[in-house]
Amino acid sequence: MTNPSQHLKTAEIEKISHLEYFNIGVSVDCVIFCYDDKQLKVLLIRSDLEEFSGLNSLLGDLVRPDEDIDNASYRILKERTGMDDVYLEQVQAFGAIDRHPSGRVITIAYYSLIDIKNHRLQLDNNELNWYPVSQIRKMAFDHKLIIDSCLKRLQDQILDNPIVFNLLPHKFSLRELQELYEAILGVKLDRRNFRKKIAIKDWLEDVGEMEEDVPHRPGKLYSLKAEYRKKPNRHKIPAPKALTS
Amino acid sequence: MTNPSQHLKTAEIEKISHLEYFNIGVSVDCVIFCYDDKQLKVLLIRSDLEEFSGLNSLLGDLVRPDEDIDNASYRILKERTGMDDVYLEQVQAFGAIDRHPSGRVITIAYYSLIDIKNHRLQLDNNELNWYPVSQIRKMAFDHKLIIDSCLKRLQDQILDNPIVFNLLPHKFSLRELQELYEAILGVKLDRRNFRKKIAIKDWLEDVGEMEEDVPHRPGKLYSLKAEYRKKPNRHKIPAPKALTS
DNA sequence: CCTTAATGTGTAAAAAGTACATATCTTCGA
DNA sequence: TCGAAGATATGTACTTTTTACACATTAAGG
Incomplete structure (x- = not known):
């Protein structure tokens, strides 16, 4: 009747951290929306995993042990787009056992709204591109599911909250x-x-x-x-x- | 410009898993609601951490590496209440760096609705009790914040979805x-x-x-x-x- | 049998949402 | 420079939804 996650004392954490419980990776995946050419688009990168060759994936990274999860998503955004004053919001965690082919990785999904006109980012890297949401089909991992969840959240919010303006110029x-x-x-x-x-x-x-x-x-x-x-x-x-x- | 979480090949995961990235614990915390005595109540347990002595906390546990996160929350519910056909829904993850005093633990919050009349659970254990939501003040960890988030989600949903009936007898x-x-x-x-x-x-x-x-x-x-x-x-x-x- | 306390029901007014048409302004091409 | 094209700007009638509100009825209990 006790709670293992509470029970952990420092010494115990050290003891088990390299054993069973702490063998889970935690990542953050960002659904970065922009509005361009009268379409809602998402920033995707070509997956470099063999298992998903030819498919796109979201921008994401593992969360660092000394990093708040919100900060992790900001870091990814900053690294990829150069922007740091963006709208970002957590949607939910995705934690199916087999969602990552290389091991157990639970991911926390965020969505972001950026104004592509103001911050023209360098897409010289042709692995990284904007894709219309309406045309996204198969994705690496469970990323199609994540995109759908984020889009739904966005749709639910725009009627009550003034957030879409993050997608537009001033x-x-x-x-x-x-x-x-x-x-x-x-x-x-x-x-x-x-x-x-x-x-x-x-x-x-x-x-x-x-x-x-x-x-x-x-x-x-x-x-x-x-x-x-x-x-x-x-x-x-x-x-x-x-x-x- | 590459994504570390994708890069991971099996061998690499083994190499780093016991080092930096995989040193994060993942837990699940359940906000278990019931309706009793004309009040919405939450099932809480007395915290057994010194840092939180005298405070209550939610029911939670670390997620096992071979366990889906949804299953982890079902497991906790089953262990604590004996019920396994309950309404359960993920709300979001909480991942502030210092939310757990013993180390880095990211938690994923779920809320649950159960009918206390049908499933009278043994609360002989006086560490475990129902508390009216309206009277909950200080909690262990960030659990007050988690309860508030879950309550808000519940409030948002009951107008559109027939879920409150999980709190009532047939x-x-x-x-x-x-x-x-x-x-x-x-x-x-x-x-x-x-x-x-x-x-x-x-x-x-x-x-x-x-x-x-x-x-x-x-x-x-x-x-x-x-x-x-x-x-x-x-x-x-x-x-x-x-x-x- | 009288009091108490709750059930069960309808209507009018206000607010919000929906459908829809016409005059105006600017560009562009003849 | 004139006319056509294409978009802006705006109001009203209709429908639906939300809100405010009162009275007759039923069963229990003393």
Whole structure:
């Protein structure tokens, strides 16, 4: 009737850590969304595992023992995209026994929203590319499942929380915003009803400018009100804590 | 630009598993809800860690290397309550560096809904008890945070999904159901509007019986329609898979 | 048999969501 | 420079959902 995970004293951890319990790897996988060419896209990399040759996988890495899991996902994002002020949110853990062909690795899935226009990242590396979510089929590992879970979470959140603006430039037109919602939700929306709904939320302010270089009548530009634009916490990597091992 | 978690070949895993990366423990913690005495309660155990002396903690355990994380939470529930056909759902992982005083342990939180009336479990062990959610203050580890997250998830789900019935006996009155919703959501509901809303969902069927032994006019009894009563998947513990270690 | 305490039920008003059409502005090409 | 094309901007009637609210009925208990 006691709880082994509580029971562990320092000495005991040392004793068993290299035996049964601590033989599980923990990784973080990031579903990095962007909005480009009127499509919701995800950043994927060609898998370098033989078992998954020809398939893509998410960006991920093992969590370091002295690293918070949120920080691990920020680190991956920073390493891959160079960006560090991004929206990131944990979705859930995936822990099927055979999800990793090389051993037991439990992964924690995060999704991220970035503005591709502001941060043009170097994709010279042709192993790393953006793929439209709607066209993603087979993936390495359980990554298709992870993407689906993250997309669903995103869809559930955009109606109540002003988060999609992380996918857009600072200034945008209502048409762009509507097309983004349509891309995420996978439905067509009525323009007048959409504008009414957005107006009620009172998230936006008119920046007093108009679209430029569009081949039609330009629309007004808006931006998210500052009060909703709160930066995510700075995720400094803290000094390593003295560990027991 | 490569992904260490993918890179791992069997030999490499063996080489590093006892070094840096695999020195993280993975546990599962269960927020086991029941409904009793018109209150939502959680099953807690007195912590046996010195650091948390006098505090309660959730029921949890380390995940075994050959065990699916969902199965780990079922195992804990089975061990602690004797029940194995329960509603269980993962919420998220908690992975702050210093959340466990004895070392690095990442935990995955689940919540569970059980009907205390049907399965009277032996609480002779006075280290293990039910506590009203509304009265829980300080907890061992980050378990207060975990309980709050699980409660929020539960609150978000009960309006759309017929899951609260896992907390009730097979037959129940609409008053009992309403009181349960009130206990979970922490608000008072209007009786007529509540009944209308439940009627629209069409989840219930009249069992043709009345309450008994109540000190007032008895109400009709209802039960959840069979089509919504789908048992959770049987979670057999699978044969251990050959592992690399 | 009278009191108490709960069950059971409907309607009107307000709010939110949906369907839908016309005038205006800018570009572009004839 | 004029007209056509294509997008912006906007309001209203209709439907659905949500909310607020009161009274007759039933069984238990003294």
